[in-house]
Amino acid sequence: MMNKTDLKETRVFAEKAMKKFLIHDSAWFRIINFNLPAGVTFPVHSHELEGQLSIQVLEGEGFFLGKDNAEIPAAQGEILVCDIIEPHGVRATTDMRILVTIAPPI
Amino acid sequence: MMNKTDLKETRVFAEKAMKKFLIHDSAWFRIINFNLPAGVTFPVHSHELEGQLSIQVLEGEGFFLGKDNAEIPAAQGEILVCDIIEPHGVRATTDMRILVTIAPPI
Numbered sequence: 001m002m003n004k005t006d007l008k009e010t011r012v013f014a015e016k017a018m019k020k021f022l023i024h025d026s027a028w029f030r031i032i033n034f035n036l037p038a039g040v041t042f043p044v045h046s047h048e049l050e051g052q053l054s055i056q057v058l059e060g061e062g063f064f065l066g067k068d069n070a071e072i073p074a075a076q077g078e079i080l081v082c083d084i085i086e087p088h089g090v091r092a093t094t095d096m097r098i099l100v101t102i103a104p105p106i
Numbered sequence: 107m108m109n110k111t112d113l114k115e116t117r118v119f120a121e122k123a124m125k126k127f128l129i130h131d132s133a134w135f136r137i138i139n140f141n142l143p144a145g146v147t148f149p150v151h152s153h154e155l156e157g158q159l160s161i162q163v164l165e166g167e168g169f170f171l172g173k174d175n176a177e178i179p180a181a182q183g184e185i186l187v188c189d190i191i192e193p194h195g196v197r198a199t200t201d202m203r204i205l206v207t208i209a210p211p212i
Contacts, residue, residue: 001188002172007162008183024187028158029135029209031185052134054207056113066108077113077164079137079205081130086108099185101160103135103209 007058013037013095023099030105036062036092044089051084053102060096065089113164119143119201129205136211142168142198150195157190159208166202171195 003024010021010033018040023031036042044065055064056079064072064080067087072080074090082088084106090098109130116127116139124146129137142148150171161170162185170178170186173193178186180196188194190212196204 002170002176002178002186002192002194003188004170004178004180004184004186006181006184023185024160026158026187029160029207031160031187052132054130054135054137056205064108064110070108072108072110074110075112078110079113079129080108080110081132081137082108088108099162101135101207101209103207 007033011035011097016040018042025105027104029101029103032100034098034100036090036096038092038094040092042090044087046087047084047106049084049106051102051104051106052081053084053100055080055090056099058097058099060092060094062090062092062096065091113139117141117203122146124148131211133210135207135209138206140204140206142196142202144198144200146198148196150193152193153190153212155190155212157208157210157212158187159190159206161186161196162205164203164205166198166200168196168198168200168202171197
């Protein structure tokens with residue numbers, strides 16, 4: 001199988017809420033595009049599971065969020081990797097699109 | 107651990123050859139940025155391993171390559187997922203940057 005997705009087609013923003021598009025899901029990894037309007041926060045969370053995830057900023061800017069209220073600047077073209085068990089989140093300063101890859105899927 | 111990488115810093119092209127930047131490597135996945143100058147081909151290959159990979163076009167355009175000389179148009183913002191065991195490659199029409207995520211790493 002070769003599955004192609006155009007991320008330009010999931011460039012959809014909801015009003016004042018995060019919008020989620022599942023790009024791929026398998027036993028190996030899950031790929032999700034989240035679109036956050038300016039001002040919206042993807043709350044800090046974590047899961048008691050082994051594995052890692054990447055958060056790539058496709059567009060816009062904001063902050064990667066971590067434990068103890070950590071805020072790491074996040075801009076288009078930046079990618080963050082962390083363990084699934086670590087607290088992580090995102091806050092959008094501008095309209096912001098991120099691509100999250102989780103391995104293994106949770 | 108939270109590791110941030112700026113993909114703008116790996117926007118380096120070699121002359122007439124593919125350039126490779128390892129973004130992340132762990133037991134869970136490997137993330138690699140390949141930069142292909144116009145006209146360069148990442149030859150079709152495969153590995154006898156279970157798992158999948160994604161190929162995301164960060165910039166430029168060309169073709170995703172598959173078995174039996176398959177050519178699938180590849181443009182900025184598109185992402186292809188395939189099994190590691192399937193023949194896959196990329197041919198750049200313009201200068202082209204791709205981000206490859208392999209789970210598990212090979």
